[in-house]
Amino acid sequence: MTEKDLCELFGKYGPLASIKIMWPRSEDEAQRGRNCGFVAYMTRKDGERALESLQGNDIMDFEMKMGWGKAVPIPPQPVYIPPAMLEMSLPPPPSGLPFNAQPHPRDRHLCPPPGSFPPLNTPEDEQQWEKVRICADLLQSNLVSPEASL
Secondary structure (H helix, E strand, O other): OOHHHHHHHHHHHOOEEEEEEEOOOOHHHHHHOOOEEEEEEOOHHHHHHHHHHHOOOEEOOEEOOOOOOOOOOOOOOOOEOOHHHHHHHOOOOOOOOHHHOOOOHHHHHHOOOOOOOOOOOOHHHHHHHHHHHHHHHHHHHHOOOHHHHO
């Protein structure tokens, strides 16, 4: 079993913070024919689901014996994100608005495409800038001020 195999097996339950296989360091260890591995999840909840689901299962003709290990530092970014979750973890596409602000889907048609802020030379340009102002007003009205959460 490789680290990639571990990622695919355990990654079904959530993003992984770390993966480590303890490869044999001596002939005696190599002759045992089995290794030990460690997997850390970004959240304990994902680890609990994996433990519950995989405990006692046979993998490559060996029974999985799982338990909680010592705590390890969790990195800011996971080392593996399951493909099904990858799209959800990606940032939104560029909106062309300041700070990549994302308009509500119902208002997206009011915002000009990214990079299309024209100079004000013709009446059509004025209409385009009016769309920009409407979009900015909509974004501003959807922002929550810190005082509103109190």
